[in-house]
Amino acid sequence: MKYGYIGLGLMGGGLARNLIRAGKDVTVFDLNPEAIKKTLAVGTTGKAAQGAAELAGCDVVFTSLPLPKHIEGTMLGEEGLLSKMKAGATYIDVSTIDPKTARKLAEAAESKGIGFLACPLGKGPAQAEKAEQPIFAGGKKEVYEKMLDTLKIVGNPVYYLGGAEQAYAFKLISNMIGMTNLAVLAEGLRIGEKAGIEPKQLQELLADTGANSFQLQVRGPWILNNDFGNRFGVSLALKDVRLGCDMADDWGYDARFTKLAKKFYEIAEAQGFANEDCNAVYKVL
Template identity: 65%
Template sequence: MLFGFIGLGNMGGGLARNLIRAGKDVLVYDLSQEAIEKTLAAGTSGKAAAAVGDLADADVVFTSLPLPSHIEQVMLGPDGLLAAMKTGAAYIDVSTIDPQSARKVSDACEALGIRFLACPLGKNPAAAEKAEEPIFAGGKKETYDELKEILQVVGDPVYYMGEVEASQAFKLISNMMGMTNVAVIAEGIRLGEKAGIAPSLMAELIEETGGKSFQSALRAPWIADGDFAPRFGLDLALKDVRLGCEMAEQWDKDPRLMKVALDYFKAASAAGFGGDDCNAVYKVIE
């Protein structure tokens, strides 16, 4: 079985390397030669594709791309990869996109006789590297049952969420909650500074209180250390919260707290911190 993998960034690279470590034949493609070389170093069963079209003969194609527009550009339309793939092949997208875009891709796949799963991921690059990334699969149940063992090669645990809209909605809601929490943590550390409490002490002691969370344990120490290296980039966080708020508004819901967080992330991106970790939202809170 031949696998194709498009997008070898912080998340996709780890998943692609898991396939290679498992001895799967994998053709990889990315605009970054450095990302390609890092991925191929995981084993001997991986090869670089010179162009996206080289993946047309793959039995299973994965994509891990930043924006819905990137998915459409690479996969859809007369020049997209889907049109060149063989009938009966499978396409698994692990990107975080909006439910409407996932439905558009799913319908295009069905029209071409290609099986599709929307499989957004749950944690971070470290988990992806160790095949411990939670996967939230959406699509036809029979397709999920057929491809579950493949998903378990790249991540764990694997959950079936129902249709593609459900999987992508869950991921957006989860990221909205997590990134709003990051903004709250940054505000709290700033308030602590006003009270004369060092950020390092805030980061330590908050873990003994009801303010403790996954994000506080992970990112509060980084803020205290001035560490804004991009584990999950601020512009990606901004994209996810924006897509999530737009999704909520389409449902006639008003996610007011999350909109405040969105404004913070917009300000941080506009200030030039988009390439930093999402904890760089701290830099624009006074």
């Protein structure tokens, strides 16, 4: 089976390397030559493409791209890759996009006789590199079952949520909660500083109360050490929160808490922290 992988960033690169480590025939493409070089360095079964169109003959194509417009520009339309792929192939997207874009992708793939799976991811680059990345899959059950062994190569555990729209909706909801929680955590840490509580002790004590959270456990120590290195950047966090709020609006629900948190990520981006980790929201609170 021949695999294609488009998008070798912090998340996609790790998944593509897992395929190569497993000895799979993988053709990769990214606009960044260094990302390609890093990915091909892990094994001998990978090769580079000069453009996305070169992946048209693959049996399975993955995409991991930043924004819905990047996915649409790469995959849809007369020049999009879906128009060039062979019937019976499978397209798997692991990006974080919105349910409306999911419908477009699913419909375009189905019209060409191509299977489609939405497979957004649950954690960060470190888990992606070790094939310990939770995968939330959505699409037709027969396509999911056909691709399950492949998905288990790039990440684990793998969950099936039903339709592609449900998979993307879940990921957006997860990030809405996570990023809002992070903003509240940053605010709490600032108030603790005002109260004169030693910051390390503050975090240790919070972890033993109802204030404990993934963000406290993971990003709390980074904040404590002034570590704002980009694992999941402010700009990407803001993109996901915006998509989530728009999704909720489409369904007639006003995501008030998330919209409030979104304002602080917007401030962080405007103040030049776009390419720092999303924990940089601490700097603007």
